[in-house]
Amino acid sequence: MQNRVHIIGAGLAGSEAAFQLAKAGFEVHVHEMRPEKMTEAHQTANCAELVCSNSLKSKDPVSAPGMLKAEMNQVGSLVLKAADQHSVPGGQALTVDREKFSAEITQTLRALPNIKFYNGEITEPFADGLTLIATGPLTSTAMGEWLAKATGEKDLYFYDAIAPIVDATSIDAERSFLANRYGKGGEDAYINCPMEKDEYEAFIDALLAGEKVAPKNFEKEIFFQGCQPIEAIAATGRDSLRFGPMKPVGLTDPKTGKRPWAVIQLRPENRSKTAYNLVGFQTKLKYGEQARIFKMIPALKNAEFLRMGSIHRNTYVCGPKVLNKDLSLKSNPNVFLAGQITGVEGYLESAACGMLAAILIQQRARGQAIQPPPPNTALGSLHRYITSSDAKHYQPQNANFSLFETSDFEGVSALRRDGAREAMSKQAIVNFTQWFKSESQRPL
Numbered sequence: 371m372q373n374r375v376h377i378i379g380a381g382l383a384g385s386e387a388a389f390q391l392a393k394a395g396f397e398v399h400v401h402e403m404r405p406e407k408m409t410e411a412h413q414t415a416n417c418a419e420l421v422c423s424n425s426l427k428s429k430d431p432v433s434a435p436g437m438l439k440a441e442m443n444q445v446g447s448l449v450l451k452a453a454d455q456h457s458v459p460g461g462q463a464l465t466v467d468r469e470k471f472s473a474e475i476t477q478t479l480r481a482l483p484n485i486k487f488y489n490g491e492i493t494e495p496f497a498d499g500l501t502l503i504a505t506g507p508l509t510s511t512a513m514g515e516w517l518a519k520a521t522g523e524k525d526l527y528f529y530d531a532i533a534p535i536v537d538a539t540s541i542d543a544e545r546s547f548l549a550n551r552y553g554k555g556g557e558d559a560y561i562n563c564p565m566e567k568d569e570y571e572a573f574i575d576a577l578l579a580g581e582k583v584a585p586k587n588f589e590k591e592i593f594f595q596g597c598q599p600i601e602a603i604a605a606t607g608r609d610s611l612r613f614g615p616m617k618p619v620g621l622t623d624p625k626t627g628k629r630p631w632a633v634i635q636l637r638p639e640n641r642s643k644t645a646y647n648l649v650g651f652q653t654k655l656k657y658g659e660q661a662r663i664f665k666m667i668p669a670l671k672n673a674e675f676l677r678m679g680s681i682h683r684n685t686y687v688c689g690p691k692v693l694n695k696d697l698s699l700k701s702n703p704n705v706f707l708a709g710q711i712t713g714v715e716g717y718l719e720s721a722a723c724g725m726l727a728a729i730l731i732q733q734r735a736r737g738q739a740i741q742p743p744p745p746n747t748a749l750g751s752l753h754r755y756i757t758s759s760d761a762k763h764y765q766p767q768n769a770n771f772s773l774f775e776t777s778d779f780e781g782v783s784a785l786r787r788d789g790a791r792e793a794m795s796k797q798a799i800v801n802f803t804q805w806f807k808s809e810s811q812r813p814l
């Protein structure tokens with residue numbers, strides 16, 4: 371059995387994969403370039419650092435991220451265990467204290483005797499054992515170049531954008547109110563900053579006119595729909611933000627007793643609630659412009675910005691074209707990929723992909739037939755997307771119901787949306803349990 375695995379990158383995917391492989395008895399070598407070489411977004415040397423929002427998406431069991439969590443918990447996910455241990459109020463979302471979360475994962479991995487850590491940038495796979503590349507959206511240039519050569523892909527870059535964070539004490543309590551949308555999720559976690567129609571219109575004018583950072587001319591600018599900068603959304607129509615990140619539905623301003631015209635939601639960054647991020651406010655406005663324009667939001671008139679939004683690149687391969695069913699490269703079968711580099715999008719999905727890669731590596735190392743989870747599970751639907759969706763239109767994808775085929779489930783095609791989703795979520799966990807049970811019982 372091939373039992374040595376080199377993992378390049380100790381992010382969400384690499385950390386989860388390292389834990390799963392170590393648990394299965396593999397000799398794991400983790401190679402992380404931070405702190406010797408930092409990315410444009412990471413700020414610490416910790417494993418599984420969350421570079422932007424502190425949310426691992428919905429806990430609702432009738433949502434694709436909720437379903438994915440239930441499956442990952444069954445396998446025993448390190449990332450989710452740490453997230454649960456260090457969660458902060460976030461309504462329906464699993465939000466965490468980012469520092470404690472990644473410190474927990476780092477300590478757990480470092481305490482495992484069969485994991486060895488190395489610091490420094492790696493520029494190509496290892497000749498011995500198997501290699502798992504989990505270098506993420508900010509893969510170093512040299513590693514990206516190796517990948518481009520190995521896959522024949524030329525366009526490995528596009529942009530994502532990150533949201534600003536404000537100091538809690540600088541938010542005007544008189545001009546904002548605490549509430550979760552539709553009152554869901556227990557303790558009120560969000561600070562809502564309402565806007566009247568005229569304030570909103572002036573804000574849109576300023577956003578559209580605001581000075582933006584120019585894209586680099588050698589890179590193509592392609593925004594993933596789920597992570598569009600607000601000014602790009604505003605450019606699609608004056609009301610687009612009111613139907614997107616500034617939607618007021620499910621919120622009533624207690625001062626007026628009415629639904630506001632538009633709302634900016636602020637979510638706590640830590641348990642002590644000393645800082646809040648502007649939900650969905652990714653932007654590529656210049657820093658000075660951000661401060662000027664975001665202060666037009668009445669509750670943020672005197673806001674102190676602890677972090678500004680920014681643009682960043684994302685590196686990923688065309689999964690269906692270059693990956694085998696076990697997530698190894700068609701051109702280099704001893705090299706596996708996991709995380710955002712495969713074309714999944716999001717912290718949760720990247721961790722899930724790391725777990726998936728670890729399971730498939732175990733199957734390969736044991737000489738077993740490759741058996742990914744079936745597509746009528748959340749993890750299986752992600753696997754199907756990254757290995758066999760339409761290569762021509764391949765774009766990063768997060769866990770969502772569009773990845774499921776109703777025909778993969780029993781009696782779901784005839785149901786309406788909510789009923790179908792509920793039925794799919796119930797069946798998916800049963801399907802996953804069955805698959806995981808047979809997987810655990812396969813002879814070594």
Ligand SMILES: Cc1cc2nc3c(=O)[nH]c(=O)nc-3n(C[C@H](O)[C@H](O)[C@H](O)COP(=O)(O)OP(=O)(O)OC[C@H]3O[C@@H](n4cnc5c(N)ncnc54)[C@H](O)[C@@H]3O)c2cc1C
Binds near residue numbers: 379411419682720
């Ligand atoms: C700026 C930014 C903001 C984002 N915001 C969000 C968000 O709010 N919510 C969300 O769900 N997702 C977000 N994402 C997307 C994505 O889910 C996260 O980046 C996630 O961390 C991806 O997990 P990963 O394991 O694939 O990569 P990462 O977590 O980035 O881990 C990759 C690791 O590899 C290391 N590395 C890179 N190259 C090398 C090399 N050559 N040798 C050794 N080590 C190397 C890096 O230092 C890093 O530690 C964001 C992405 C970016 C870039």
